[in-house]
Amino acid sequence: MSDPFIEINQLxxxxxxxxxxxxxxxxxxxxxxxxxxxxxxxxITRGETFALVGESGSGKxxxxxxxxxxxxxxxxxxxxxxxxxxxxxxxxxQAMRRxxxxxxxxxxxxxxxxxxxxxxxxxxxxxxxxxxxxxEQIEAIARLLEKVxxxxxxxxxxxxxxxxxxxxxxAIARALAANPDFIVCDEPTSALxxxxxxxxxxxxxxxxxxxxxTYLLISHNLAVVRHMARRIGVIYLGxxxxxxxxxxxxxxxxxxxxxxxxxxxxxxxxxxxxRTTRMEGEVPNPINPPSGCHFHPRCPLASTRCTQExxxxxxxxxxxxxARPA
Amino acid sequence: MSSTTPQPALPENTASxxxxxxxxxxxxxxxxxxxxxxxxxxSALLLLLALFAPYVSPHDPTNLASLDLMNSLNPPAWLxxxxxxxxxxxxxxxxxxxxxxxxxLRLSLSVSLASVILAMALGITLGLISGYFxxxxxxxxxxxxDIQMTFPAILTALLVNGVVRALLGLNHTGGADYWVLVLxxxxxxxxxxxxxxxxxxxxERSKDYVAAARLIGVRPTRIMFxxxxxxxxxxxxxxxxISLALAIITEATLSFLGVGLPPSNPSLGTLVRVGNDxxxxxxxxxxxxxxxxxxxxxxxxxxxxxxLRDALNPKLR
Numbered sequence: 001m002s003d004p005f006i007e008i009n010q011l012x013x014x015x016x017x018x019x020x021x022x023x024x025x026x027x028x029x030x031x032x033x034x035x036x037x038x039x040x041x042x043x044i045t046r047g048e049t050f051a052l053v054g055e056s057g058s059g060k061x062x063x064x065x066x067x068x069x070x071x072x073x074x075x076x077x078x079x080x081x082x083x084x085x086x087x088x089x090x091x092x093x094q095a096m097r098r099x100x101x102x103x104x105x106x107x108x109x110x111x112x113x114x115x116x117x118x119x120x121x122x123x124x125x126x127x128x129x130x131x132x133x134x135x136e137q138i139e140a141i142a143r144l145l146e147k148v149x150x151x152x153x154x155x156x157x158x159x160x161x162x163x164x165x166x167x168x169x170x171a172i173a174r175a176l177a178a179n180p181d182f183i184v185c186d187e188p189t190s191a192l193x194x195x196x197x198x199x200x201x202x203x204x205x206x207x208x209x210x211x212x213x214t215y216l217l218i219s220h221n222l223a224v225v226r227h228m229a230r231r232i233g234v235i236y237l238g239x240x241x242x243x244x245x246x247x248x249x250x251x252x253x254x255x256x257x258x259x260x261x262x263x264x265x266x267x268x269x270x271x272x273x274x275r276t277t278r279m280e281g282e283v284p285n286p287i288n289p290p291s292g293c294h295f296h297p298r299c300p301l302a303s304t305r306c307t308q309e310x311x312x313x314x315x316x317x318x319x320x321x322x323a324r325p326a
Numbered sequence: 327m328s329s330t331t332p333q334p335a336l337p338e339n340t341a342s343x344x345x346x347x348x349x350x351x352x353x354x355x356x357x358x359x360x361x362x363x364x365x366x367x368x369s370a371l372l373l374l375l376a377l378f379a380p381y382v383s384p385h386d387p388t389n390l391a392s393l394d395l396m397n398s399l400n401p402p403a404w405l406x407x408x409x410x411x412x413x414x415x416x417x418x419x420x421x422x423x424x425x426x427x428x429x430x431l432r433l434s435l436s437v438s439l440a441s442v443i444l445a446m447a448l449g450i451t452l453g454l455i456s457g458y459f460x461x462x463x464x465x466x467x468x469x470x471x472d473i474q475m476t477f478p479a480i481l482t483a484l485l486v487n488g489v490v491r492a493l494l495g496l497n498h499t500g501g502a503d504y505w506v507l508v509l510x511x512x513x514x515x516x517x518x519x520x521x522x523x524x525x526x527x528x529x530e531r532s533k534d535y536v537a538a539a540r541l542i543g544v545r546p547t548r549i550m551f552x553x554x555x556x557x558x559x560x561x562x563x564x565x566x567x568i569s570l571a572l573a574i575i576t577e578a579t580l581s582f583l584g585v586g587l588p589p590s591n592p593s594l595g596t597l598v599r600v601g602n603d604x605x606x607x608x609x610x611x612x613x614x615x616x617x618x619x620x621x622x623x624x625x626x627x628x629x630x631x632x633x634l635r636d637a638l639n640p641k642l643r
Contacts, residue, residue, distance in 0.1 A: 070537055097543045110534035114556040120535075124542045171538075178542060 004043035005214055006050075006067070006182060011076035013037040013062050017287065034287050036062045038238040039076070041313070044231075046181075049208065049215040051229035051246075053222065053261070055283050059238040061105075064184045064218045068102045069093070080182060098128050101175035103204075105187040107167035111159040117170055118155030121145070124178040144173040147210075148203060165196035172203065176211070184216045189224060201227055222265050226250060234258050237286055237294040243316045254317045256299045293320065355637040365629035372623050376432040383425035384413070388591060393420045399609050415611045417600060426597060427615055431623070433593040437507050438573035444512030445573075446566055449519020454550045454558075456520065457527025468524070471517045479572065480579055482514035487585050507586055511576050515569050522565055526558035560638050567631035571624045578620055594620045 018024055018031040037059040044050040052060045065071040067078050069085050078085040085096055101124075104110035111120055121141050125132060132140075142152035148169040159167055168188065175183055185204065189197040201224060208215060219225050225232055225246070232249045234242040234257065242255040253259045281298040284290055290297050296306040301321035311318045347353060356362055375382060386392060398420040401408045408415060414423035452471075456464040474482060487510040494502065530536060531554065539549050580586040581595025582602075589596055594616045601613025 065537075068541055070541060094543050097541065100541075102538070102541055104534040104538065106534060110538055112535040112553055112557070123539065123544070127542045127544060174538065 003045070005046035005081060006044040006216070007077075007079040007082075008040060008042050008063070008067065009077045009079065011037055011040045011063065011066060011078065012074045013059070013066060013071060014074045032287055035289070036238055036286065037066070037073075040235070040238070040240045041076075042233050042240065042243055044182075044214055044216060046214055047208070047212050048231065049217055049229045051217040051219060051225040051232045052235055053219060053225050053232060054235035055220060057283060057286060058235045059286075060218045060220075060235050061186055062238075063235070064102070064186045064216060067216055068100050068184050069097065070102075098178050099181045101178050101180040101183045103168070103171050103175050103183060103185045103188045106191050107164055107171055108159075108191070110171050111167055111174075113159055115158075116155065117145075117157055117159065117162075120159070120170060121155070121174050121177050124174060128178055140177070144177055145170075147176065147207070148173045163196075164192050165200060168192060168196075168200050169203065172200075172207070176207065180213070182214045182216070184218070186218045187220070188217070190219070190221060197224070198227075204228070222261065234261070237283065237289050239294060239310075239318065240313055241295065241318045243313070254322050255319050256301050256322070257295050260298070293318075295319075352637050355633075359633065361629060362633040365626035365633070368622060368626040369630060372431060372619070372626075373435065375428055376435045379428040379432040383422075383428040384411070385422040385425040387421050387426040387429050390419075390590065395420050399604070401609075402611050414615050415609075417597075417612045418604065418609075423611060423615055426592060427594075427619060430592050430594040430597050430616060431619060433504075433587060433591070434574055434577055434595065434620070434623075437504065437511070437577045437587075437593065438570055440508045441511035441573050441577070442515065442566055442570050444508060445515035445569060446519055446562065448512065449516035450523050450555070450562065452516065453520035453523025454527050454554060457524035458531050458546065458550050458554060460528070464524070467520065471520055474514075474517050479514040480576055483510040483576055483580055484583070484585065486510035486513050487580065491585075503587055503591075507577060507580060510580070511573050514576070515573060518565050518569060519562060522561045523558050526561060527554050530554045530557050564631060564635040564638060567634055568628065571628040571631060574620070574624050574627065594623075 013036045015034040015036055016031065017034050019027075019029065023029075024031070040059075040063060042050065052063060054060045062071065066073050067085075069078075072086055080096060080099060083092075083096065085093075085100075087093065111117075118138075118141050121144055122137060125137055125140060138155075141155050145152050145154055150166065150169055150173070154162075154166075154170075159170065162170065168191075188204065189200050192200060204215070205228065207213060215228070217225065217228055229246050232244060232246050233240050234249070234255065236257050242249070242253070242258050244254070249258065250262065253262050284294070284297065290307075292308045293299070293302070293306040293311050296302040299306065299321075301319070303320065305320050309320070311320050356366075380386075397412065397416050398418050400412050400416040400420075402415040402423075403410045403413045405415075412422045412424070414427065416422055417426065452467050456467040477485075487506060490506050490509060494506075527550075536549060536553055539553055544553075577586060577593060578595030578598065581593050582599045584599065587593045587596050589600055592600065597616035598613055598620070601609075601611075601616065604610075604612050
């Protein structure tokens with residue numbers, strides 16, 4: 001296995017969702033803690049795309065936000081090139097920030113509506129390279145716009161003059177402006193038309209090749225993940241349940257949850273044929289998750305052990321029934 | 327990167343500002359309503375009169391040496407005993423009412439404008455801090471705002487006025503009256519701004535463009551003023567206009583109560599107070615004209631504010 005570029009180490013995030021102190025005291029209710037992410041570990045090799053898939057509320061976006069340093073973890077660490085992201089050293093943090101960027105889900109909210117495109121893309125340039133002369137900066141903006149398939153003239157327009165796909169291109173240009181190594185893409189296409197999704201994904205792949213970027217792709221769309229990722233992590237209620245190479249995961253899913261997910265994908269070949277496995281149950285409330293293995297109430301293979309003991313991630317799968325004995 | 331990158335040809339921004347303004351929805355909605363255009367015209371007229379008061383008024387009401395008691399309590403020119411030297415008559419000091427009115431308008435408007443600007447600066451800053459940072463800062467600022475909301479604005483203004491005067495040992499001498507008035511009105515109007523800005527700032531803070539700026543390490547104060555502020559200014563403009571009308575009334579009320587500007591340098595409110603003493607003895611013009619101008623001014627500014635609120639509200643388009 002090659003040298004890990006991004007290491008996510010036992011990463012956990014708890015959110016305090018308690019009612020206000022006074023209310024809690026009057027009603028004598030305890031604090032309520034939501035374990036959004038629970039001891040998640042994985043690594044990404046330089047230049048590859050790692051995808052995190054999971055249902056809404058599974059904590060995948062929270063992992064993404066911790067991986068870029070927008071949220072600080074309750075426990076655990078994120079390392080880029082063997083250097084921790086979370087150190088209380090301002091100069092170090094700023095140096096790390098430059099190498100990490102993010103592409104957000106909603107291109108209508110991720111661009112400031114009052115700023116011209118040029119200023120939006122210029123902001124990272126200005127922050128990371130404050131002494132760059134103005135003409136050079138303008139040239140850099142024009143080059144970035146062309147890289148993402150827009151025209152330099154677009155620098156003078158406001159975000160509302162663009163379509164969703166074009167806005168996402170602007171967001172990509174802004175991410176590239178910092179000249180990063182690692183980009184977290186949080187559902188980059190889920191707000192876009194299907195016809196535009198492929199264009200954006202192909203653009204991202206082209207840029208990855210061109211600049212040697214490493215992607216962490218967060219998505220609930222298995223088709224997108226299959227198109228983009230080399231390795232995939234499946235996440236359920238804040239825990240990583242399976243990590244595997246893309247081909248292996250799609251051809252030979254091991255964790256019962258992964259199998260259920262893949263079985264739920266509509267398949268044009270099998271129209272009319274009944275579903276072999278059905279998605280059963282619903283995602284439990286993450287404030288009050290099931291004991292032991294979070295998946296046991298929906299799992300066809302569950303045993304009593306599963307209700308008591310949380311399985312470790314062994315050899316890429318976290319399941320008592322499936323894991324080979326170590 | 328390819329070496330054949332064409333030199334970007336950045337055109338000048340040719341769509342002129344005026345053209346865009348003329349084509350905008352606001353302009354359209356403005357030209358649709360005669361009442362609004364009338365209010366705007368009256369407000370602009372009064373503003374110009376106030377601005378050029380020293381040039382358009384026939385006498386200098388602030389020069390006490392020029393006053394002649396022989397000319398006191400003259401009625402307006404069109405009544406018996408009036409003269410066109412004093413078109414709107416004179417007060418008990420022999421001061422020309424028209425000139426006093428124009429200078430009073432000037433003072434009233436400048437006090438209200440200055441206090442709204444103070445309230446706006448204070449309210450926007452506190453509202454941004456409250457909305458952007460949340461937590462303890464938010465709790466403290468908003469509780470203070472809540473407490474202040476339980477008092478009528480005029481009471482807050484009176485309180486501030488009294489406290490500042492007591493602290494500085496002022497007794498209607500010197501130019502400090504003006505600034506005390508600005509301070510007391512300004513401090514009683516910030517809450518509206520702070521609450522509105524806080525609400526909008528909380529919405530904007532959670533949007534991803536703020537996250538994108540935080541991601542690259544832009545400082546919070548910079549994010550607050552360059553990213554969040556421009557996106558919360560729409561409602562602020564509306565509140566500023568409506569507050570201006572309220573500030574004009576508040577200034578007049580304070581001056582009427584005798585804690586505002588002194589009779590030697592009267593605002594509209596002071597003129598009404600002085601005229602009030604002569605109402606029962608038949609010299610109605612001393613109180614009538616300042617009151618009329620005050621009512622027209624407050625009404626037209628308020629109409630503008632109401633219109634602006636509706637015009638900027640996307641749900642009412």
